[in-house]
Amino acid sequence: MDDVEFVYFDLDDTLLDHEHAERTALADVRDRYRAIFGTLSVDELQEKYHAINAPLWRRYADGEIEKDTVQHQRFARLLEAVDAPHADPSLVGRYYMQRYAAHWQFIPGARRAYESIAENRPVGIMTNGFAEVQAQKLDQFPTLRERADAIVVCEETGVLKPDPQAFAHATEEAGGEPNEILYVGDSYRSDVEGGQRAGWRVAWFSTRAGFASRVGRN
Structure with missing residues (x-):
């Protein structure tokens, strides 16, 4: 890494454990609305939620729909999927977000890695998450903001990863050349492919397998 001048980190499922917070929040939703979701296990509920949420997020990232639609x-489609179309998706969604925020935490070892790298190189955060939610996370874990030399919340730039414009903006914020930037992220499409197309180096991180044995450079 001697010729890496700047290290960007993704936020969710790279520094903070989004998967844990999501799963635990869905378990809370199941317990709160047991008359609606009580016949499902948490695994089944999460599987249904992912099947609905992931395509919506991809369409949002591609600029096809607005975040309000997501x-x-x-939750409207989740309620339809469990034969409860007359329940209020706004109420369920608000409760989910409250519980999601209550379960935020660092991925084990992530804080130490982030702070250690920040002692030796400029670091930044680049995230696709909803701007208001990511701001709350940065407020709750102040070391992330305090150590960062650049924070790019892609929604605020008008484009999301893997759009090249998002990476061009982040490159400008870092103040260096693309091939001097290393990006650590968990999404192969958004982080790895997006970063490589931008000329960045990338380290693919998965909470299931740790750092993958691939660091790409263009």
Whole structure:
């Protein structure tokens, strides 16, 4: 890494454990609305939620729909999927977000890695998450903001990863050349492919397998 001048980190499922917070929040939703979701295990509920949420997020990332559509439709469709179309998706969605925030935490070892690298190189955060939610996370874990030399919340730039414009903006914020930037992220499409197309080096991180044995450079 001697010729890496700047290290960007993704936020969700790279530094903070989004998967844990999501799963635990869905378990809380199941317990709160047991008359609606009580016949499902947490695994089954999460599987249904993912099947609905992931395509919506991809369409949002591609600029096809607005974030309000994602926020409403993921719970409206989930309620339809469990034969409860007359329940209020806004109420369920708000409760989910409250519980999701209550379960935020660092991925084990992530804080130490982030702070250690920040002692030796400029670091930054680049995230696709909803701007208001990511701001709350950065407020809750102040070391992330305090150590960062650049924070790019892609929604605020008008484009999301893997759009090249998002990476061009982040490159400008870092103040260096693309091939001097290393990006650590968990999404192969958004982080690895997006970073490589931008000329960045990438380290693919998975909470299931740790750092993958591939660091790409263009």
